[in-house]
Amino acid sequence: MKLRGFFIIAVMASLSLQAQTPVEKDNGTIRTTASSLHKAGEELVVSISVEITRDLSSNESLVLVPVVTDSLEHRMELPPIYINSRKQQIIFMRETGRKEKEARSLQRKNGSQQSMHYLQSVPFEKWMNHATLSLIEKSCGCGIPSEEAFTCIARLHPQPVPIPQLVFLTPQVEALKTRTEKGCAFIDFPVNDVIIHETYSNNATELNKIVQTIDAIKNDTNVTITHISIHGYASPDGPYKLNERLSRERTQALKEYVCRLYTFDQTDIQTSHTPEDWEGFEALLTDTAFQQKEAVMRIVTGSLHPDRKEEKLKKQFPAFYRFVLEHWFTLLRHSDYTIEYHVRPFSVEESRNIFVTNPKNLSLEEMFRLALTHTPGSETYNKIFMTAVQLFPDNPVANLNAACISLMQRDVKSAGHYLEKAPEVPETALAKGVLYLLKNQYEEAESFFRQAKAAGLSQADDNLKRILELK
Incomplete structure (x- = not known):
């Protein structure tokens, strides 16, 4: 393959890595202080900076051969670098350099630190997207390179290919921005009572949650509250008919409480109720692991009348029922509220x-x-x-x-x-x-x-x- 000449490119893309790879001897080192591969248009550019402190004998020549591979079947040797003693430099100028016109050479001056820069380009091929640069050292004392004695490798992996072009979509204008804020309050009532007592149990905190949510929206001058909905739930314990009345009247009581605090029209607040929250019961059961879970789940999710479900749970799983009566049913008595509002553009x-x-x-x-x-x-x-x-x-x-x-x-x-x-x-x-x-x-x-x-x-x-x- 024809090799291209030496040149410098101001803007290069794709492959780059810095490497230091010393070749150490008792009398000094030879190392690459910077190595890089660049894809520049249709060219692969190889750049190597070498620092030499190793002394050579009077008849010694050192050959460094840059090799580009992809770790598979592809391999390309580039023009070599000759580091020569004074005598070998003369031989190089007379013979070797004439045969290998693109080879680089340096006459070694023992006792000093020398450096040289190697720059070479070759036509870029697809396999070079995963190219690795190696530097193989060969040496002898007669002007003829010996077998490979030491391999100095600087691996240069490709930098990420620039992301191809993408196109974002412009969203449609939202003519009317409607938003909602949701919450859940656990308001306690004395047995069979439907009147809200603010100081009863933890009611002060739970009621304050609702107030804070409404205030946060009302105090925002960019929005207008348009609707509030409250959905009350009772727990599955007790007669279904009683729970139907309690859930309905307690939800109504909460609506009246909110109307006393704010100047909302009664029609702006909608109420609904669920007599017994068996879905919530199922959700709690799903997240629980115990031996009789599947049998309990069949009862909870079955088609029996709610009163019959409760009766079977009490009879067949008395210990479990006592547990849920104390720990779960309080969580199933709740009021979910949603505040709907419009936001200006x-x-x-x-x-x-x-x-x-x-x-x-x-x-x-x-x-x-x-x-x-x-x-x-x-x-x-x-x-x-x-x-x-x-x-x-x-x-x-x-x-x-x-x-x-x-x-x-x-x-x-x-x-x-x-x-x-x-x-x-x-x-x-x-x-x-x-x-x-x-x-x-x-x-x-x-x-x-x-x-x-x-x-x-x-x-x-x-x-x-x-x-x-x-x-």
Whole structure:
């Protein structure tokens, strides 16, 4: 293969590593102080800096042969470096140098430190994407190199290939930003009582949870509360008919409590109730391990009337029933509340502060416009897109854009997860192509890039050119 001449390139890309590989002898060393491989356009550029302190005898010649391999079947020896004694340098100039015109030579001056820089280029081939540079030392005392005596290796692995082009999707404008805040309060009542006693049990703390949630929303001048819903649950102990009344009237009592504190219209607060929370019972049971769990589960999830379920649990599993009566049923008497509100739209400048203080109030489109004011790939840019997918976990556009961020960070696992929820659009095909490219699955990558290209994405054409170089 024809070798190219020596040259210097200002901007190089792809492969680079610094290495120090000393060849030690009693009378000094020979070492590479810096070694690098660069892909520059269609060329592979080899750069080696050598420092010599080893003294040579009067008839000694040292030959360093740079070798590029891919650790498989490919191997390419480059023009050698000759380090000669004075006598061998004369021989080199008269004979060897004329035969090996691209070889480099240095006349050794014993007792001093010398250095030389080797720069060589060869046509780039696909196997060189995983090239390794080795420096093999050969020496003799007659001017003719002997067999390889010492191998000095500087391994140069490819730096990550620049991420191919991706295309983010612009979210649609959210005409009316509706948000909800949810909570759960465990309000206790004396047996069969339906009146809220603020000082009873832990009621002060539980009621304060509801108040704090409402206040946080009401005090935000950017939002307007539109609706509140309260759903009350009673526990499975006791007659179902009684529990139906208690859950209904206790939920109504909580609604009246909230109306006394605020100027809400009665129609703005909706109530509902569940007489006995068997679903909550099942959830607690699912997270528990004990010997009779399956038998208990069959009763809890069965089609028997609730009173019959309780009766069977008491009779067949008395110890278990006493346990849940003391520890679980208090958790199954709860009031779940949801506060719905509208948020006004924000300008980009307003969004900067809102993103820091309460990003939930931003729409997906507002966060997208905010991200565009930052440098792509910067910490804030990435954070905005990843916050968006956390706030809108099921939104296809948010998932595609989060996949693009993950691919830019070479996080193929997260990217794959997000792409599962991405929309069926050319931009998703493009992102899937990048995903497979990063996984070194070039055939799959090419297929998705061709899909995106056929759909009119010009970025796919650039990506195809890149992948064809790698295959």
